[in-house]
Amino acid sequence: MGTYRIAVLPGDGIGKEVTKGAVEILQAVATRFEHEFEFVYGLIGGDAIDRKGTPLPDETLDMCRQSDAVLLGAVGGPKWDQNPPHLRPEKGLLAIRKEMNLFANLRPVKFYDSLIDSSPLKEDVIKDVDLLIVRELTGGLYFGKPSGRRMEDGEEIVVDTLLYKREEIKRIITTAFELARKRKKKVTSVDKANVLESSRMWREIAEEVARDFPDVELEHMLVDNAAMQLIRNPKQFDVLVTENMFGDILSDEASMLTGSLGMLPSASLSTSGPSLYEPIHGSAPDIAGQNKANPIATILSSAMMLRLSFGLHLEAVAIEKAVQQVLASGYRTADVAKKGQRIVSTKEMVDEIKATI
């Protein structure tokens, strides 16, 4: 019986289809649980470049700031690949993360019994996997300056900068510990402390933060080893916390534990102000507009919104249960279908989940 204002940013490619699906699911939840969700729409990414000349128009940002939560689809596509850096769709995504201070990106990876056949990994490796990647989202290589080309001694060189403030590292690690406390009480801090100065500071701060959480176990793992261990024995993990770029790589890799990127939701939390929810997949230009995309990652992202932004646990569980049930009944979009299984469209998948709620 609450009233919530949700900013929807469909973005590009399949972003439009999957957010449409998630909005329908949220509407079904509103009806069943007697809430009022107001949806307001904004432009971001390539779409915004085409219509407003910038990947993140001010109106969009203002609208998001005045909402209770943001639901985002995906951005990008070949149409804008040759654009100069400031006119690239991804800049819109990076800008909204930065502007809204969305420093903590939560990417849960959960095993689905019914998708066992879709994963390239063996059953005993992935059965019962339940881990959470906490990715730092507003610092590191993504935002550090200088970033660009210059001439030095007659040679062209290019740099990007991996930069962190102490406080930025501290708050993301603290967030990871707080989340671990509510889970299996283990934090794996992933770094490259045998090479990078930033990682050595990261490790030091992790040790400091750990002192305030005596009930949570802390382990350090080098990023190359983590990339291996995620595949070798993912069940060893509870919460992984890592810097922006490492988190980007490891979470896409981890999607294979569930069989498809199309299954993984995410939440991006700010220190204060509204949070943003988005699937971890991209805009998939190759299948855009074909009613083929897997809407589940976005639908599960909206469940995270209900739980984390609105405190609506029952409602979140209702969505998650519905997804599980529909998968168990054998419905599959193309990305997770195996030979012989009937493939459903985006719309059919959404309808099934809606009917199940």
Add this chain to the structure above:
Amino acid sequence: MGTYRIAVLPGDGIGKEVTKGAVEILQAVATRFEHEFEFVYGLIGGDAIDRKGTPLPDETLDMCRQSDAVLLGAVGGPKWDQNPPHLRPEKGLLAIRKEMNLFANLRPVKFYDSLIDSSPLKEDVIKDVDLLIVRELTGGLYFGKPSGRRMEDGEEIVVDTLLYKREEIKRIITTAFELARKRKKKVTSVDKANVLESSRMWREIAEEVARDFPDVELEHMLVDNAAMQLIRNPKQFDVLVTENMFGDILSDEASMLTGSLGMLPSASLSTSGPSLYEPIHGSAPDIAGQNKANPIATILSSAMMLRLSFGLHLEAVAIEKAVQQVLASGYRTADVAKKGQRIVSTKEMVDEIKATI
């Protein structure tokens, strides 16, 4: 009937055991094919810190430069983890790479029929995988300056720098194309061009280099996607080329395609001067000195040495065949053994391979 001088740098932990094994294999090859291999030994890593006060003594470097090839074990261990940066074992490894100009790190990943049970991945995914990761080894985040902490506006910040010269990118990509030409004629250039300036320059140079190799196909792939595709469908790859840190992460991940890091050799090539050969695994302090380590990665590295540095193809094949045969006969070190299989020691494994040559 050639004479070759090989510098052996055992390093720390299991580095000592695995290089010892590889030297025995090389000696067996020398006998059988009537070559003369002279082995000279040098200190590196923690061992060098303890005995010479530096992770890469000048004597070691001089000795390597005066050899025809270098065989390295591994460096590092908890004993030196609290040392200041310049007195860490890894600094020795990074320094020898830089000093000897070993810019191209070749990491082949090949499927072994007999190890199918050791991989966490399903058989249809990994069967017949045969890919080569070409990792840039002397630039990027590993070596860029500035790298360190400083105060800015009263806050402590830390930076590392991802830096490349145009020429550095060009030579590694050219190397990848040359190698692909002798293989399946496909290069996948891995970058993060939707975010990093360095990646945009990388992509641009890849396009330029590709023009000189009209017979080789070039594709670009974002690093997050590559981390996923390596697990999802590794057979799509022939040669992957990427910057230092991405290559570090992706090659450890890719080791799971063969079941163990203990299987993967590598070669590090310089523009001129001797090349260096080392397993991609680390010093594994937890099992060091226990006669448990898998010596195969180092033995296969010595096969790469014979082929790439000395042009001894038959001899290289003899080693590779022997490894294959011994695995097919069921011999397994602990890292690749499955329940019910008899586990052999490092020494037994070496003896078996030697007997087979």
